[in-house]
Amino acid sequence: MTTLKPFIIGSFMLAPALAMAAEQIVVQTDSTSLVLTIGDNGRLYQSYLGKRLANPADYANLPLGTETYITHGMEDYFEPALHINHADGNPSTLLTYKNHTTERTDAGSKTVITLVDTVYGDEVELVYNTYDKENVFTTNTKITNKGKKPVEIEKFASSMLHFDRPEYYLTEYNGDWAAEVKPHTQQLHYGKKEVDTKLGTRANMFVSPFFQLGLDQPAAEDEGEVLVGTIGWTGNFRFCFEVDNLGGLRVISGINPYFSSRTLKKDESFTTPEFIFTVSGTGTGTASRNLHDWARRYRVKDGMGDRMTLLNNWEATYFDFNQDKLIDLIADAKALGVDMFLLDDGWFGNKYPRHSDTQGLGDWEETANKLPDGIGRLTEEAKKQGVKFGLWIEPEMVNPGSELYEKHKDWVITLPNREEYYFRNQLVLDLSNPAVQDYVYGVVDGLMTKYPDIAFFKWDCNSPITNIYSNYEKDEQNRLYVDYVEGLYNVLERLQAKYPNLPMMLCAGGGGRTDYEALKYFTEMWPSDNTDPIERLFIQWGYSQVFPAKVQCAHVTTWNSDAPVKFRVNVAMMGKLGFDINLHELTADELAYCKQSVKDYNAMKPCVLDGDQYRLVSPHSGNHAATEFVAKDKRSAVLFAFDVYPRYAEKVRNVVLKGLNPSLRYQVSEINRFDGKPGEVKEYSGDYLMTVGIPAFTTGKLSSRVYSIQAI
Ligand code: GLA
Numbered sequence: 218m219t220t221l222k223p224f225i226i227g228s229f230m231l232a233p234a235l236a237m238a239a240e241q242i243v244v245q246t247d248s249t250s251l252v253l254t255i256g257d258n259g260r261l262y263q264s265y266l267g268k269r270l271a272n273p274a275d276y277a278n279l280p281l282g283t284e285t286y287i288t289h290g291m292e293d294y295f296e297p298a299l300h301i302n303h304a305d306g307n308p309s310t311l312l313t314y315k316n317h318t319t320e321r322t323d324a325g326s327k328t329v330i331t332l333v334d335t336v337y338g339d340e341v342e343l344v345y346n347t348y349d350k351e352n353v354f355t356t357n358t359k360i361t362n363k364g365k366k367p368v369e370i371e372k373f374a375s376s377m378l379h380f381d382r383p384e385y386y387l388t389e390y391n392g393d394w395a396a397e398v399k400p401h402t403q404q405l406h407y408g409k410k411e412v413d414t415k416l417g418t419r420a421n422m423f424v425s426p427f428f429q430l431g432l433d434q435p436a437a438e439d440e441g442e443v444l445v446g447t448i449g450w451t452g453n454f455r456f457c458f459e460v461d462n463l464g465g466l467r468v469i470s471g472i473n474p475y476f477s478s479r480t481l482k483k484d485e486s487f488t489t490p491e492f493i494f495t496v497s498g499t500g501t502g503t504a505s506r507n508l509h510d511w512a513r514r515y516r517v518k519d520g521m522g523d524r525m526t527l528l529n530n531w532e533a534t535y536f537d538f539n540q541d542k543l544i545d546l547i548a549d550a551k552a553l554g555v556d557m558f559l560l561d562d563g564w565f566g567n568k569y570p571r572h573s574d575t576q577g578l579g580d581w582e583e584t585a586n587k588l589p590d591g592i593g594r595l596t597e598e599a600k601k602q603g604v605k606f607g608l609w610i611e612p613e614m615v616n617p618g619s620e621l622y623e624k625h626k627d628w629v630i631t632l633p634n635r636e637e638y639y640f641r642n643q644l645v646l647d648l649s650n651p652a653v654q655d656y657v658y659g660v661v662d663g664l665m666t667k668y669p670d671i672a673f674f675k676w677d678c679n680s681p682i683t684n685i686y687s688n689y690e691k692d693e694q695n696r697l698y699v700d701y702v703e704g705l706y707n708v709l710e711r712l713q714a715k716y717p718n719l720p721m722m723l724c725a726g727g728g729g730r731t732d733y734e735a736l737k738y739f740t741e742m743w744p745s746d747n748t749d750p751i752e753r754l755f756i757q758w759g760y761s762q763v764f765p766a767k768v769q770c771a772h773v774t775t776w777n778s779d780a781p782v783k784f785r786v787n788v789a790m791m792g793k794l795g796f797d798i799n800l801h802e803l804t805a806d807e808l809a810y811c812k813q814s815v816k817d818y819n820a821m822k823p824c825v826l827d828g829d830q831y832r833l834v835s836p837h838s839g840n841h842a843a844t845e846f847v848a849k850d851k852r853s854a855v856l857f858a859f860d861v862y863p864r865y866a867e868k869v870r871n872v873v874l875k876g877l878n879p880s881l882r883y884q885v886s887e888i889n890r891f892d893g894k895p896g897e898v899k900e901y902s903g904d905y906l907m908t909v910g911i912p913a914f915t916t917g918k919l920s921s922r923v924y925s926i927q928a929i
Contacts, residue, residue: 241276242317244328244345245269248352249496251345252276253285253330259313261285261332261343263379267442268498283379283465286332286343286358288312289372296409296459298374298469299358303337304366310334312341324515325349338364351511355449355491362481371478375448375471376492385466386431387412387458390759391424395747397728398425398759400837402435405460413455413473417682417698418613418645419729426454426732427763429501430468438502438832445504446470446494447763449734452702453477476685476695493733501762502875506829509765513827517736517768518713519720524741524767524826525605525673526815528553529797531561532748532774536572538563539587544598549800551602554815557673558599559607559795564588569618574679575642578614579621581660596670607673607722612660613705614643614680628653630697632686640680641726648704649697650689658708665716676739678725709738722770731760741768741793748797749777750788751861751919754836757792758844766846767826772797773811780919782807783891784859786814787921790889791825791844791857794818810891817889821855821925824848831875834914840864841914847876851903852928854883858913859921873910874926877903881928885911889923900929 241264242253252265264282287293289300290309301310312332319328325347332341342359357375362368385405389412390398403410412428414420427447429436436443446468448454453473460466470492481487495511497504513520528550530538538546543560550558563584566577570584583591592608599606615622615629617637622629622644630645631637637644646653664671687697712719723735724743731742742764745756753771760769771792773785782803789795794815800808818825828846833856836842840863847854858872877883881903887896901911906926913922 244347246347246349246352252279254281255314256281261314266378286377295461296457296469297372298377300372301339302369302371310339348511352507353495353511355493357489357491359486359488361486362483365483367480367482369478369480372474373489374469375489378468380466382432384433386435388429388436393423394727395745397745398756405458407460409459411455411457414453415475417452418678419681419725420452421731422729428456437500439500441500442498443501443504444494444496446492447733448490448492449732450490451730451732451735453698477698479696490734505762508763512765516733518738518740524793525556527557527559527795528555529559529561529795532797533799536563543595547598547602550604554812557605557607559675561609568620576616576618578611578616578643579619592668596668605672608671609675610660611677612657613646613678615646616643627688630682630687632684637684640683643680645680645682647687647689649687649700654704654708658711661712673720675722675724678730713738741770743770748772748774750780750785753788754842758836761830766792766830770795774798784919784921787857787923790818813893814889824853824855829876833872843872845874851878854926856924860915860917862918863916867916869914869916871910872913874906877907879904884927884929886925887922888925
């Protein structure tokens with residue numbers, strides 16, 4: 218190696234491409250450094266990723282490391298990040314450093330490193346954005362064919378990261394409909410482990426697009442080094458973890474290359490989605506809070522804004538409603554004190570009325586005999602009552618029983634010469650086709666133009682891509698999975714431009730779509746159709762690893778009516794609170810309690826939605842669960858404590874709080890009691906609460922308590 222000259226980001230100027238290549242490129246947040254080194258051979262190596270090094274002079278001591286973005290066909294024997302097939306049949310790429318730029322951004326920095334294959338002209342830009350305070354990196358690549366002939370890109374990762382540690386533990390989150398985000402941890406040994414999906418649209422039905430990588434030990438809540446990563450891609454993704462013969466681990470993240478190779482013509486580029494990650498030396502709790510802060514500040518639509526409580530009619534009526542019933546429900550929403558009434562599935566279709574999930578998708582006109590005066594009558598009623606009105610749509614889908622299917626079979630993803638098979642009786646529209654993009658855009662735009670008082674959409678997506686074949690893609694069928702997602706983003710971009718303040722919920726038969734690229738366009742998501750509060754303790758716990766409470770819609774329903782209403786409400790209060798229940802089936806006491814809960818929730822919203830979340834006692838660890846939300850100034854907090862199924866004569870332990878100021882004194886009192894009475898107020902120091910804790914658990918089954926913690 219020649220003398221190392223660290224190139225440290227931090228200048229407020231755009232650093233021009235250096236005449237003499239800088240030997241090291243350091244990309245770092247306030248807490249984490251990624252050090253890349255240009256080898257004597259001109260290739261780029263990852264020398265370090267971990268806790269930020271205090272002394273820049275030490276970068277020179279780092280080993281060269283492993284090639285940053287390994288390509289197929291050269292001397293490496295394991296999974297590559299990039300595989301390009303050239304027109305002459307040469308399937309290899311050799312990338313060397315060309316130049317790089319670093320600029321300051323509002324949040325941190327942006328570094329773009331250009332690598333080039335000097336023989337074939339392939340160019341790869343490695344892009345790194347840092348969010349310094351939040352300790353979050355986002356990274357992706359742009360691949361450009363600068364050669365003379367078309368090339369085929371077969372593998373095109375967003376990110377490749379390398380680790381060289383004695384032990385690696387992967388925690389992935391998978392499941393199924395109504396059973397989302399179940400954590401599974403395994404030690405990684407020699408060989409490959411892939412976490413991927415091929416579902417296309419409802420892509421996360423079986424697996425969430427995020428993971429935790431415990432270094433030297435399994436990922437734990439409050440200790441140990443962990444990398445938490447997630448891909449911003451609303452379609453097929455793949456994380457590949459491969460341990461090589463020397464015990465090195467590479468982590469490759471990006472679009473799933475399965476059936477997705479594509480041709481790049483001369484000068485054409487392909488930009489991969491962002492891989493978003495944070496590294497924590499103090500466990501997954503810190504990592505989650507990093508991502509929550511980043512998401513609210515920089516990623517989620519209206520991330521710093523408020524969220525509306527709501528009453529949804531889905532579980533109260535399913536498809537069985539009419540105008541009068543809905544008008545009554547709007548009055549119920551008002552009486553309950555929530556901000557909005559949300560009309561779910563079943564309001565559209567005339568030739569094929571949507572009386573069940575067997576028909577009607579695609580025909581977005583009100584069913585005349587259900588809603589004779591249209592949506593307008595409902596928005597008018599909502600206005601009169603002083604609540605907002607939200608509407609369910611599923612615009613990417615079509616039932617074969619629909620006028621749209623009759624008119625535009627060519628817009629449907631379906632195979633020629635094969636009998637169609639259906640997932641939930643429906644098919645997916647071909648969003649790779651610009652005409653279909655216009656149509657899907659027009660569903661929302663048409664409704665908004667006709668009914669400007671619609672204040673919210675729940676955008677559903679109940680089917681994966683089945684019968685995969687596009688009339689539009691013709692002889693490039695393998696582009697469909699990727700082009701579909703880009704088509705969807707095109708629609709969402711256009712809607713965002715025209716309706717920048719329109720809140721929307723992202724839903725896909727529950728948590729089938731839960732990624733940070735989609736959340737640029739959605740204010741919140743529906744984590745699961747499973748609203749059994751016991752199951753939700755686990756589901757919300759799972760999503761909270763990566764997503765803040767603010768984007769997790771949580772509704773009170775009758776999925777488990779054995780659980781007291783208070784237990785159900787308290788679980789839902791840990792997210793974005795809503796009700797999806799027939800209020801008339803509640804007792805007078807239960808109804809009064811729900812009304813009080815809406816008020817209590819409004820008071821605690823700043824803490825829950827915008828504070829720091831501490832997962833105190835895991836539902837996975839036993840019979841109790843506790844979560845705390847602490848306001849940024851540490852002057853107030855709210856604690857939720859649940860007893861699920863305590864054992865006979867069980868010894869109940871204290872709940873020890875976190876994140877408070879040890880030298881402040883706090884008043885702690887139980888709030889949101891079912892009897893409506895104020896709880897006893899006790900005083901403690903922050904130190905005591907975080908060392909000894911309070912007896913927030915009991916031996917009562919399915920019981921719950923909420924505590925307010927206020928600095929004096
Ligand atoms: C999906 C959603 C539900 C509901 C139904 C309506 O299953 O996840 O919340 O909207 O569709 O058909």
